[in-house]
Amino acid sequence: MNSNRLMRQNKLPCQQKGMTLIEIMIALLLGVFLLTGIIQIFISSRETYRVQEALSRLQENGRFAMDFIGRDIRMADYRACPTKPFLTDPVTFDRWGITGTNGAVNAANSALDAPDSITVRWSAVACLPASNAFVTHGYTIAVPASGISELQRDGNSLIEGVENMQITYGVDTDNNGTPNYYGQAGAVTNTDMGNVVSVRVSLLLYTIDNNVTPAPLAYTYNAATSTPALPDRRIRRVFNSTFTLRNRVH
Incomplete structure:
Protein backbone atom coordinates (compact mmCIF):
# COMPACT_ATOMS: atom_id res chain seq x y z
CA MET A 1 0.00 0.00 0.00
CA ASN A 2 2.74 2.38 0.95
CA SER A 3 4.83 1.34 -2.06
CA ASN A 4 1.91 2.11 -4.43
CA ARG A 5 1.43 5.56 -2.92
CA LEU A 6 5.13 6.25 -3.28
CA MET A 7 5.04 5.25 -6.94
CA ARG A 8 2.12 7.61 -7.62
CA GLN A 9 3.97 10.48 -5.95
CA ASN A 10 7.06 9.84 -8.07
CA LYS A 11 4.94 10.04 -11.24
CA LEU A 12 3.70 13.62 -10.41
CA PRO A 13 5.31 16.34 -12.61
CA CYS A 14 8.08 18.40 -11.06
CA GLN A 15 7.16 21.91 -9.81
CA GLN A 16 7.62 24.59 -12.56
CA LYS A 17 10.63 26.93 -12.25
CA GLY A 18 11.20 30.20 -14.24
CA MET A 19 8.92 31.68 -16.99
CA THR A 20 7.87 30.51 -20.38
CA LEU A 21 8.76 32.35 -23.59
CA ILE A 22 5.18 33.60 -23.96
CA GLU A 23 5.26 35.18 -20.49
CA ILE A 24 8.56 36.88 -21.26
CA MET A 25 7.16 38.30 -24.52
CA ILE A 26 4.04 39.62 -22.75
CA ALA A 27 6.20 41.26 -20.07
CA LEU A 28 8.39 42.89 -22.72
CA LEU A 29 5.35 44.19 -24.58
CA LEU A 30 3.90 45.72 -21.41
CA GLY A 31 7.30 47.32 -20.70
CA VAL A 32 7.37 48.85 -24.18
CA PHE A 33 3.89 50.35 -23.66
CA LEU A 34 4.89 51.83 -20.30
CA LEU A 35 8.17 53.21 -21.66
CA THR A 36 6.39 54.77 -24.64
CA GLY A 37 3.95 56.51 -22.30
CA ILE A 38 6.75 57.85 -20.14
CA ILE A 39 8.60 59.18 -23.20
CA GLN A 40 5.45 60.88 -24.47
CA ILE A 41 4.89 62.55 -21.10
CA PHE A 42 8.51 63.72 -21.04
CA ILE A 43 8.31 65.17 -24.58
CA SER A 44 5.01 66.90 -23.84
CA SER A 45 6.35 68.39 -20.60
CA ARG A 46 9.51 69.60 -22.33
CA GLU A 47 7.53 71.29 -25.14
CA THR A 48 5.16 72.93 -22.64
CA TYR A 49 8.12 74.25 -20.67
CA ARG A 50 9.75 75.55 -23.85
CA VAL A 51 6.60 77.41 -24.91
CA GLN A 52 6.04 78.87 -21.45
CA GLU A 53 9.66 80.01 -21.25
CA ALA A 54 9.42 81.69 -24.67
CA LEU A 55 6.17 83.43 -23.73
CA SER A 56 7.61 84.62 -20.42
CA ARG A 57 10.61 86.13 -22.16
CA LEU A 58 8.32 87.70 -24.76
CA GLN A 59 6.17 89.33 -22.07
CA GLU A 60 9.25 90.57 -20.24
CA ASN A 61 10.71 92.11 -23.40
CA GLY A 62 7.41 93.84 -24.18
CA ARG A 63 7.11 95.39 -20.73
CA PHE A 64 10.76 96.43 -20.75
CA ALA A 65 10.45 98.10 -24.18
CA MET A 66 7.30 99.99 -23.21
CA ASP A 67 8.89 101.12 -19.95
CA PHE A 68 11.86 102.65 -21.77
CA ILE A 69 9.80 104.32 -24.49
CA GLY A 70 7.18 105.63 -22.05
CA ARG A 71 9.75 107.08 -19.68
CA ASP A 72 11.32 109.17 -22.46
CA ILE A 73 8.03 110.22 -24.05
CA ARG A 74 6.77 111.53 -20.72
CA MET A 75 9.91 113.66 -20.48
CA ALA A 76 9.30 115.40 -23.83
CA ASP A 77 9.47 119.20 -23.58
CA TYR A 78 10.68 119.12 -20.00
CA ARG A 79 12.56 122.30 -19.01
CA ALA A 80 14.82 122.32 -16.00
CA CYS A 81 14.55 126.09 -16.20
CA PRO A 82 10.82 127.02 -16.36
CA THR A 83 11.61 130.50 -17.70
CA LYS A 84 13.17 129.12 -20.86
CA PRO A 85 10.89 128.66 -23.88
CA PHE A 86 9.91 125.24 -25.22
CA LEU A 87 12.35 123.59 -27.59
CA THR A 88 11.94 124.76 -31.18
CA LEU A 128 22.29 129.23 -16.74
CA PRO A 129 23.10 131.92 -19.28
CA ALA A 130 23.90 130.94 -22.87
CA SER A 131 22.88 127.31 -22.36
CA ASN A 132 20.62 125.60 -24.89
CA ALA A 133 21.81 122.04 -24.28
CA PHE A 134 19.11 119.39 -24.45
CA VAL A 135 18.73 115.63 -24.20
CA THR A 136 17.65 113.70 -27.31
CA HIS A 137 16.58 110.07 -27.55
CA GLY A 138 15.38 108.35 -30.71
CA TYR A 139 13.68 104.96 -31.09
CA THR A 140 13.79 102.91 -34.28
CA ILE A 141 13.44 99.30 -35.42
CA ALA A 142 16.45 97.75 -37.15
CA VAL A 143 17.57 94.30 -38.32
CA PRO A 144 21.24 93.66 -37.48
CA ALA A 145 23.46 90.91 -38.87
CA SER A 146 21.90 88.35 -36.52
CA GLY A 147 18.63 88.63 -38.47
CA ILE A 148 16.59 89.19 -35.28
CA SER A 149 14.88 92.57 -35.53
CA GLU A 150 15.37 94.79 -32.50
CA LEU A 151 14.31 98.04 -30.90
CA GLN A 152 17.16 100.52 -30.91
CA ARG A 153 17.60 103.61 -28.75
CA ASP A 154 19.95 106.20 -30.23
CA GLY A 155 21.28 103.53 -32.59
CA ASN A 156 22.11 101.10 -29.79
CA SER A 157 20.43 97.74 -29.35
CA LEU A 158 17.81 97.81 -26.60
CA ILE A 159 15.38 94.88 -27.00
CA GLU A 160 15.61 91.91 -29.35
CA GLY A 161 12.55 90.44 -31.04
CA VAL A 162 10.72 93.74 -31.71
CA GLU A 163 9.40 93.38 -35.24
CA ASN A 164 7.27 96.48 -35.72
CA MET A 165 6.38 99.78 -34.07
CA GLN A 166 3.40 101.92 -35.06
CA ILE A 167 2.89 105.33 -33.45
CA THR A 168 0.02 107.81 -33.49
CA TYR A 169 -0.05 111.26 -31.94
CA GLY A 170 -2.92 112.77 -29.95
CA VAL A 171 -3.37 116.40 -30.97
CA ASP A 172 -5.07 118.90 -28.66
CA THR A 173 -6.52 121.56 -30.96
CA ASP A 174 -8.51 123.49 -28.34
CA ASN A 175 -5.84 123.59 -25.61
CA ASN A 176 -7.86 121.76 -22.95
CA GLY A 177 -5.31 119.03 -22.30
CA THR A 178 -7.30 116.31 -24.10
CA PRO A 179 -6.46 115.11 -27.62
CA ASN A 180 -9.09 115.89 -30.25
CA TYR A 181 -7.73 113.37 -32.73
CA TYR A 182 -4.93 110.87 -33.25
CA GLY A 183 -2.86 110.81 -36.40
CA GLN A 184 0.35 109.39 -37.79
CA ALA A 185 3.46 111.49 -38.12
CA GLY A 186 2.89 112.06 -41.81
CA ALA A 187 -0.70 113.21 -41.26
CA VAL A 188 0.01 115.58 -38.37
CA THR A 189 1.39 118.93 -39.49
CA ASN A 190 4.45 120.48 -37.90
CA THR A 191 2.23 123.03 -36.20
CA ASP A 192 -0.03 120.33 -34.77
CA MET A 193 3.00 118.36 -33.56
CA GLY A 194 3.51 121.25 -31.18
CA ASN A 195 0.03 120.54 -29.80
CA VAL A 196 0.55 116.81 -29.26
CA VAL A 197 -0.35 115.90 -25.67
CA SER A 198 -0.29 112.10 -25.85
CA VAL A 199 1.34 109.34 -27.88
CA ARG A 200 0.02 105.86 -28.64
CA VAL A 201 2.67 103.23 -29.18
CA SER A 202 1.97 99.76 -30.57
CA LEU A 203 4.76 97.19 -30.58
CA LEU A 204 4.79 93.79 -32.28
CA LEU A 205 7.20 91.34 -30.65
CA TYR A 206 8.07 87.74 -31.47
CA THR A 207 9.87 84.99 -29.60
CA ILE A 208 13.61 84.87 -30.13
CA ASP A 209 13.55 81.07 -30.52
CA ASN A 210 12.05 79.63 -33.68
CA ASN A 211 10.07 76.37 -34.01
CA VAL A 212 8.05 77.16 -30.91
CA THR A 213 4.73 76.26 -32.57
CA PRO A 214 3.92 73.21 -34.73
CA ALA A 215 2.99 75.45 -37.68
CA PRO A 216 3.14 79.17 -38.58
CA LEU A 217 0.80 81.01 -36.23
CA ALA A 218 -1.48 83.80 -37.50
CA TYR A 219 -1.40 87.14 -35.67
CA THR A 220 -3.39 90.38 -35.80
CA TYR A 221 -1.56 93.70 -35.81
CA ASN A 222 -2.48 97.19 -36.94
CA ALA A 223 -6.05 95.99 -37.64
CA ALA A 224 -4.88 93.33 -40.11
CA THR A 225 -4.23 89.60 -39.83
CA SER A 226 -1.15 87.89 -41.24
CA THR A 227 0.35 84.42 -41.21
CA PRO A 228 4.15 84.19 -41.47
CA ALA A 229 5.66 81.84 -44.01
CA LEU A 230 7.75 78.79 -43.17
CA PRO A 231 10.20 78.30 -41.56
CA ASP A 232 8.88 81.02 -39.20
CA ARG A 233 7.14 79.23 -36.33
CA ARG A 234 7.42 81.92 -33.68
CA ILE A 235 4.79 83.30 -31.32
CA ARG A 236 3.90 86.98 -31.68
CA ARG A 237 2.26 89.35 -29.22
CA VAL A 238 1.10 92.97 -29.49
CA PHE A 239 1.74 95.55 -26.77
CA ASN A 240 -0.17 98.84 -26.76
CA SER A 241 0.25 101.83 -24.46
CA THR A 242 -0.74 105.50 -24.45
CA PHE A 243 1.61 108.01 -22.83
CA THR A 244 0.75 111.53 -21.76
CA LEU A 245 3.22 114.34 -22.38
CA ARG A 246 3.14 115.69 -18.85
CA ASN A 247 4.99 118.87 -19.70
CA ARG A 248 2.34 119.90 -22.22
CA VAL A 249 -0.72 119.19 -20.11
CA HIS A 250 -1.69 122.04 -17.82
Whole structure:
Protein backbone atom coordinates (compact mmCIF):
# COMPACT_ATOMS: atom_id res chain seq x y z
CA MET A 1 0.00 0.00 0.00
CA ASN A 2 2.74 2.38 0.95
CA SER A 3 4.83 1.34 -2.06
CA ASN A 4 1.91 2.11 -4.43
CA ARG A 5 1.43 5.56 -2.92
CA LEU A 6 5.13 6.25 -3.28
CA MET A 7 5.04 5.25 -6.94
CA ARG A 8 2.12 7.61 -7.62
CA GLN A 9 3.97 10.48 -5.95
CA ASN A 10 7.06 9.84 -8.07
CA LYS A 11 4.94 10.04 -11.24
CA LEU A 12 3.70 13.62 -10.41
CA PRO A 13 5.31 16.34 -12.61
CA CYS A 14 8.08 18.40 -11.06
CA GLN A 15 7.16 21.91 -9.81
CA GLN A 16 7.62 24.59 -12.56
CA LYS A 17 10.63 26.93 -12.25
CA GLY A 18 11.20 30.20 -14.24
CA MET A 19 8.92 31.68 -16.99
CA THR A 20 7.87 30.51 -20.38
CA LEU A 21 8.76 32.35 -23.59
CA ILE A 22 5.18 33.60 -23.96
CA GLU A 23 5.26 35.18 -20.49
CA ILE A 24 8.56 36.88 -21.26
CA MET A 25 7.16 38.30 -24.52
CA ILE A 26 4.04 39.62 -22.75
CA ALA A 27 6.20 41.26 -20.07
CA LEU A 28 8.39 42.89 -22.72
CA LEU A 29 5.35 44.19 -24.58
CA LEU A 30 3.90 45.72 -21.41
CA GLY A 31 7.30 47.32 -20.70
CA VAL A 32 7.37 48.85 -24.18
CA PHE A 33 3.89 50.35 -23.66
CA LEU A 34 4.89 51.83 -20.30
CA LEU A 35 8.17 53.21 -21.66
CA THR A 36 6.39 54.77 -24.64
CA GLY A 37 3.95 56.51 -22.30
CA ILE A 38 6.75 57.85 -20.14
CA ILE A 39 8.60 59.18 -23.20
CA GLN A 40 5.45 60.88 -24.47
CA ILE A 41 4.89 62.55 -21.10
CA PHE A 42 8.51 63.72 -21.04
CA ILE A 43 8.31 65.17 -24.58
CA SER A 44 5.01 66.90 -23.84
CA SER A 45 6.35 68.39 -20.60
CA ARG A 46 9.51 69.60 -22.33
CA GLU A 47 7.53 71.29 -25.14
CA THR A 48 5.16 72.93 -22.64
CA TYR A 49 8.12 74.25 -20.67
CA ARG A 50 9.75 75.55 -23.85
CA VAL A 51 6.60 77.41 -24.91
CA GLN A 52 6.04 78.87 -21.45
CA GLU A 53 9.66 80.01 -21.25
CA ALA A 54 9.42 81.69 -24.67
CA LEU A 55 6.17 83.43 -23.73
CA SER A 56 7.61 84.62 -20.42
CA ARG A 57 10.61 86.13 -22.16
CA LEU A 58 8.32 87.70 -24.76
CA GLN A 59 6.17 89.33 -22.07
CA GLU A 60 9.25 90.57 -20.24
CA ASN A 61 10.71 92.11 -23.40
CA GLY A 62 7.41 93.84 -24.18
CA ARG A 63 7.11 95.39 -20.73
CA PHE A 64 10.76 96.43 -20.75
CA ALA A 65 10.45 98.10 -24.18
CA MET A 66 7.30 99.99 -23.21
CA ASP A 67 8.89 101.12 -19.95
CA PHE A 68 11.86 102.65 -21.77
CA ILE A 69 9.80 104.32 -24.49
CA GLY A 70 7.18 105.63 -22.05
CA ARG A 71 9.75 107.08 -19.68
CA ASP A 72 11.32 109.17 -22.46
CA ILE A 73 8.03 110.22 -24.05
CA ARG A 74 6.77 111.53 -20.72
CA MET A 75 9.91 113.66 -20.48
CA ALA A 76 9.30 115.40 -23.83
CA ASP A 77 9.47 119.20 -23.58
CA TYR A 78 10.68 119.12 -20.00
CA ARG A 79 12.56 122.30 -19.01
CA ALA A 80 14.82 122.32 -16.00
CA CYS A 81 14.55 126.09 -16.20
CA PRO A 82 10.82 127.02 -16.36
CA THR A 83 11.61 130.50 -17.70
CA LYS A 84 13.17 129.12 -20.86
CA PRO A 85 10.89 128.66 -23.88
CA PHE A 86 9.91 125.24 -25.22
CA LEU A 87 12.35 123.59 -27.59
CA THR A 88 11.94 124.76 -31.18
CA ASP A 89 13.57 123.91 -34.47
CA PRO A 90 16.36 126.44 -35.08
CA VAL A 91 15.36 126.79 -38.75
CA THR A 92 11.56 126.60 -38.83
CA PHE A 93 11.07 127.53 -35.17
CA ASP A 94 8.46 124.80 -34.94
CA ARG A 95 8.12 123.24 -31.54
CA TRP A 96 10.02 119.97 -31.62
CA GLY A 97 10.04 118.40 -28.18
CA ILE A 98 8.69 115.36 -30.00
CA THR A 99 9.03 114.39 -33.67
CA GLY A 100 8.43 111.24 -35.63
CA THR A 101 8.48 109.57 -39.02
CA ASN A 102 5.87 107.27 -40.49
CA GLY A 103 7.13 104.04 -42.05
CA ALA A 104 6.19 103.01 -45.57
CA VAL A 105 2.59 101.80 -45.88
CA ASN A 106 1.75 98.34 -47.20
CA ALA A 107 -1.48 98.84 -49.11
CA ALA A 108 -2.28 95.13 -49.22
CA ASN A 109 -1.82 94.42 -45.53
CA SER A 110 -1.39 97.14 -42.90
CA ALA A 111 0.11 94.58 -40.51
CA LEU A 112 3.17 94.69 -42.75
CA ASP A 113 3.58 98.48 -42.68
CA ALA A 114 7.18 99.50 -42.16
CA PRO A 115 8.04 100.50 -38.58
CA ASP A 116 7.67 104.09 -37.44
CA SER A 117 10.29 106.01 -35.49
CA ILE A 118 10.11 108.66 -32.78
CA THR A 119 12.49 111.21 -31.27
CA VAL A 120 11.95 113.10 -28.00
CA ARG A 121 13.87 116.03 -26.57
CA TRP A 122 13.99 117.91 -23.31
CA SER A 123 16.18 120.41 -21.55
CA ALA A 124 17.97 119.15 -18.46
CA VAL A 125 20.07 122.26 -17.88
CA ALA A 126 19.27 124.67 -15.07
CA CYS A 127 18.78 128.41 -15.60
CA LEU A 128 22.29 129.23 -16.74
CA PRO A 129 23.10 131.92 -19.28
CA ALA A 130 23.90 130.94 -22.87
CA SER A 131 22.88 127.31 -22.36
CA ASN A 132 20.62 125.60 -24.89
CA ALA A 133 21.81 122.04 -24.28
CA PHE A 134 19.11 119.39 -24.45
CA VAL A 135 18.73 115.63 -24.20
CA THR A 136 17.65 113.70 -27.31
CA HIS A 137 16.58 110.07 -27.55
CA GLY A 138 15.38 108.35 -30.71
CA TYR A 139 13.68 104.96 -31.09
CA THR A 140 13.79 102.91 -34.28
CA ILE A 141 13.44 99.30 -35.42
CA ALA A 142 16.45 97.75 -37.15
CA VAL A 143 17.57 94.30 -38.32
CA PRO A 144 21.24 93.66 -37.48
CA ALA A 145 23.46 90.91 -38.87
CA SER A 146 21.90 88.35 -36.52
CA GLY A 147 18.63 88.63 -38.47
CA ILE A 148 16.59 89.19 -35.28
CA SER A 149 14.88 92.57 -35.53
CA GLU A 150 15.37 94.79 -32.50
CA LEU A 151 14.31 98.04 -30.90
CA GLN A 152 17.16 100.52 -30.91
CA ARG A 153 17.60 103.61 -28.75
CA ASP A 154 19.95 106.20 -30.23
CA GLY A 155 21.28 103.53 -32.59
CA ASN A 156 22.11 101.10 -29.79
CA SER A 157 20.43 97.74 -29.35
CA LEU A 158 17.81 97.81 -26.60
CA ILE A 159 15.38 94.88 -27.00
CA GLU A 160 15.61 91.91 -29.35
CA GLY A 161 12.55 90.44 -31.04
CA VAL A 162 10.72 93.74 -31.71
CA GLU A 163 9.40 93.38 -35.24
CA ASN A 164 7.27 96.48 -35.72
CA MET A 165 6.38 99.78 -34.07
CA GLN A 166 3.40 101.92 -35.06
CA ILE A 167 2.89 105.33 -33.45
CA THR A 168 0.02 107.81 -33.49
CA TYR A 169 -0.05 111.26 -31.94
CA GLY A 170 -2.92 112.77 -29.95
CA VAL A 171 -3.37 116.40 -30.97
CA ASP A 172 -5.07 118.90 -28.66
CA THR A 173 -6.52 121.56 -30.96
CA ASP A 174 -8.51 123.49 -28.34
CA ASN A 175 -5.84 123.59 -25.61
CA ASN A 176 -7.86 121.76 -22.95
CA GLY A 177 -5.31 119.03 -22.30
CA THR A 178 -7.30 116.31 -24.10
CA PRO A 179 -6.46 115.11 -27.62
CA ASN A 180 -9.09 115.89 -30.25
CA TYR A 181 -7.73 113.37 -32.73
CA TYR A 182 -4.93 110.87 -33.25
CA GLY A 183 -2.86 110.81 -36.40
CA GLN A 184 0.35 109.39 -37.79
CA ALA A 185 3.46 111.49 -38.12
CA GLY A 186 2.89 112.06 -41.81
CA ALA A 187 -0.70 113.21 -41.26
CA VAL A 188 0.01 115.58 -38.37
CA THR A 189 1.39 118.93 -39.49
CA ASN A 190 4.45 120.48 -37.90
CA THR A 191 2.23 123.03 -36.20
CA ASP A 192 -0.03 120.33 -34.77
CA MET A 193 3.00 118.36 -33.56
CA GLY A 194 3.51 121.25 -31.18
CA ASN A 195 0.03 120.54 -29.80
CA VAL A 196 0.55 116.81 -29.26
CA VAL A 197 -0.35 115.90 -25.67
CA SER A 198 -0.29 112.10 -25.85
CA VAL A 199 1.34 109.34 -27.88
CA ARG A 200 0.02 105.86 -28.64
CA VAL A 201 2.67 103.23 -29.18
CA SER A 202 1.97 99.76 -30.57
CA LEU A 203 4.76 97.19 -30.58
CA LEU A 204 4.79 93.79 -32.28
CA LEU A 205 7.20 91.34 -30.65
CA TYR A 206 8.07 87.74 -31.47
CA THR A 207 9.87 84.99 -29.60
CA ILE A 208 13.61 84.87 -30.13
CA ASP A 209 13.55 81.07 -30.52
CA ASN A 210 12.05 79.63 -33.68
CA ASN A 211 10.07 76.37 -34.01
CA VAL A 212 8.05 77.16 -30.91
CA THR A 213 4.73 76.26 -32.57
CA PRO A 214 3.92 73.21 -34.73
CA ALA A 215 2.99 75.45 -37.68
CA PRO A 216 3.14 79.17 -38.58
CA LEU A 217 0.80 81.01 -36.23
CA ALA A 218 -1.48 83.80 -37.50
CA TYR A 219 -1.40 87.14 -35.67
CA THR A 220 -3.39 90.38 -35.80
CA TYR A 221 -1.56 93.70 -35.81
CA ASN A 222 -2.48 97.19 -36.94
CA ALA A 223 -6.05 95.99 -37.64
CA ALA A 224 -4.88 93.33 -40.11
CA THR A 225 -4.23 89.60 -39.83
CA SER A 226 -1.15 87.89 -41.24
CA THR A 227 0.35 84.42 -41.21
CA PRO A 228 4.15 84.19 -41.47
CA ALA A 229 5.66 81.84 -44.01
CA LEU A 230 7.75 78.79 -43.17
CA PRO A 231 10.20 78.30 -41.56
CA ASP A 232 8.88 81.02 -39.20
CA ARG A 233 7.14 79.23 -36.33
CA ARG A 234 7.42 81.92 -33.68
CA ILE A 235 4.79 83.30 -31.32
CA ARG A 236 3.90 86.98 -31.68
CA ARG A 237 2.26 89.35 -29.22
CA VAL A 238 1.10 92.97 -29.49
CA PHE A 239 1.74 95.55 -26.77
CA ASN A 240 -0.17 98.84 -26.76
CA SER A 241 0.25 101.83 -24.46
CA THR A 242 -0.74 105.50 -24.45
CA PHE A 243 1.61 108.01 -22.83
CA THR A 244 0.75 111.53 -21.76
CA LEU A 245 3.22 114.34 -22.38
CA ARG A 246 3.14 115.69 -18.85
CA ASN A 247 4.99 118.87 -19.70
CA ARG A 248 2.34 119.90 -22.22
CA VAL A 249 -0.72 119.19 -20.11
CA HIS A 250 -1.69 122.04 -17.82
